[in-house]
Amino acid sequence: MNNEASRDKFKSYLSTKGLRVTNQRLAIFEAAFAQKEHFTAEELLDFARDIDDSVSRATVYRTLPIMIESSLVREVDIGKNLKYYLPNTDNNTQVAQIICTDCDKIFEINAPFMEWYGNSVSTKLGLTPVSQRLQVNAHCNSFRQHGTCKNRPH
Amino acid sequence: MNNEASRDKFKSYLSTKGLRVTNQRLAIFEAAFAQKEHFTAEELLDFARDIDDSVSRATVYRTLPIMIESSLVREVDIGKNLKYYLPNTDNNTQVAQIICTDCDKIFEINAPFMEWYGNSVSTKLGLTPVSQRLQVNAHCNSFRQHGTCKNRPH
DNA sequence: TTCGATGCAAACTGTTTGCACGGCT
DNA sequence: AGCCGTGCAAACAGTTTGCATCGAA
Numbered sequence: 001m002n003n004e005a006s007r008d009k010f011k012s013y014l015s016t017k018g019l020r021v022t023n024q025r026l027a028i029f030e031a032a033f034a035q036k037e038h039f040t041a042e043e044l045l046d047f048a049r050d051i052d053d054s055v056s057r058a059t060v061y062r063t064l065p066i067m068i069e070s071s072l073v074r075e076v077d078i079g080k081n082l083k084y085y086l087p088n089t090d091n092n093t094q095v096a097q098i099i100c101t102d103c104d105k106i107f108e109i110n111a112p113f114m115e116w117y118g119n120s121v122s123t124k125l126g127l128t129p130v131s132q133r134l135q136v137n138a139h140c141n142s143f144r145q146h147g148t149c150k151n152r153p154h
Numbered sequence: 155m156n157n158e159a160s161r162d163k164f165k166s167y168l169s170t171k172g173l174r175v176t177n178q179r180l181a182i183f184e185a186a187f188a189q190k191e192h193f194t195a196e197e198l199l200d201f202a203r204d205i206d207d208s209v210s211r212a213t214v215y216r217t218l219p220i221m222i223e224s225s226l227v228r229e230v231d232i233g234k235n236l237k238y239y240l241p242n243t244d245n246n247t248q249v250a251q252i253i254c255t256d257c258d259k260i261f262e263i264n265a266p267f268m269e270w271y272g273n274s275v276s277t278k279l280g281l282t283p284v285s286q287r288l289q290v291n292a293h294c295n296s297f298r299q300h301g302t303c304k305n306r307p308h
Numbered sequence: 309t310t311c312g313a314t315g316c317a318a319a320c321t322g323t324t325t326g327c328a329c330g331g332c333t
Numbered sequence: 334a335g336c337c338g339t340g341c342a343a344a345c346a347g348t349t350t351g352c353a354t355c356g357a358a
Contacts, residue, residue, distance in 0.1 A: 020312060020357055041347080056315045061348060077233035081323080082347075096275050098283075107279050111271070118290045122252055125261055127292035134288050136272040138281035174332055174337065195322075210340045215323060235348080236322070 003033050006072055006087070013070040027052035028063045032073055038084040038106050078106065078135065096134040103140060157187050160226055160243070167224040181206035182217045186227055192238040192260050230260060232289065250288040257294060 010029050014021050031047035032039070039047070041060055048055040064085065067073040076084040078099050084106060096111035111134055118132040164183050168175050185201035186193070193201070195214055202209040218239065221227040230238040232253050238260060250265035265288055272286040 018312090022313065022357070024314070054315080058316080058349080059314060062313085075233075077231065079229075079231035081235070083233075096271070098276055098279055098281060100281060101284060107281075109275055109278070111275065113271070114288070117250075117265075117267075117288070118292075121250060121263060121265075122290055122292045124263075125252060125292075126295045127252060127254060127261075128295060130255060130291045130293055132288065132290040134268075134271055134275075134286065136276055136281075136286040137284045138272075138276045138279075139284055141280045141282060172337090176332075176338065178339070208340080212324080212341080213339060216338085 002089075006033060006089070010067070010070065010072055013072075014066070017066075019066065023052055024048075024055045024059045025063050025066075027055050028060055029067065029072070032067065032085065033087045035087060038076060038086050040082060040084060044085065076106065094132075096136065098136045098138055100140045101137050156243075160187060160241070164221070164224065164226055167226075168220070171220075173220070177206055178202075178209045178213045179217050179220075181209050182214055183221065183226070186221065186239065187241045189241060192230060192240050194236060194238060198239065232260060234258075248286075250290065252290045252292055254294045255291050 007026075007029065010025075011021050013019075014025065028044065028048045030051055031044055034047065041064060042057075044064070045055065045057050045060045048060060064073065064075075068075050068085075071088055074086050074088045074095075076086060076097060078084065078097065086108075094110060094112050094114050095108050096114065098107040098109065099105070100107070114132055114134055118129040122129040161180075161183065164179075165175050168179065182198065182202045184205055185198055188201065195218060196211075198218070199209065199211050199214045202214060218227065218229075222229050222239075226242055228240050228242045228249075230240060230251060232238065232251065240262075248264065248266050248268050249262050250268065252261040252263065253259070254261070268286055268288050271288075272283040276283040
């Protein structure tokens, strides 16, 4: 799904929910979808303000749940009291995150094999799986060998 | 490993690190190991104060990392801006968490095959896995059928 | 015109820290 | 005696919220 399709999806999601299509919401959307890497709420505020400097922090925090609810953005919690976000270009929910503990970079890779696992484990407990995530904390090999991480800090 | 063995391990860990065995630290340890379910830092403070009412919030927060570092307690982050803790009676680090989104209860189950996932996924990226967690968000069947969750809220 | 959306700043939650006092070793 | 550990309260970070105003439909 490209950006224009995503933008349309966002607008129609807003309309369907009786929410208004405002410049601020659009600026936040554009800012999010211009990102190639994970970003924080605060970073999103900065990016959005580059597009429309009237965007406030509150609106960013009020818009993020809308974009998450509409599956346009995914939320990634790596256990750091700080949430990361990522535009959800494909609609994939079976994703594993590998976090480099040296540079904090988050890699994502498809993990379709995860699905059967979640199902088998949940049904044992009388639960219906909704989503699942595999998170791996790992050391960067280049860091251990050369004392530096080839990936820039987040 | 039973509680006495764990207590010994805690005491010797403190000694080895040149840390002091104080009443407050012991009270916090006892409080943690009396729990059968996951608990929060705030709950641990209450429990510890029942044992020694001189325990302060600061000491709880300063003791938790020690217990985690010594593998006596595991930290569980379910993406709720709130961390849960659990006495680590067996020494198992390959655990999957299944979180009921209706009642917030956390189930844990062994997932020994997780290790393979983490390895296969990390090596593709030139990383060496350190730790990993699999988290499944699921709906409680009884909630969906009867409008109530048989498990009490956390 | 109407009522949802916004910006601002204050409130809030969980956690961390500076400081002077207290108590292990 | 020395110095680590402690309680207290203030600080802190990220996020949420109340309120008066703004603006999309």
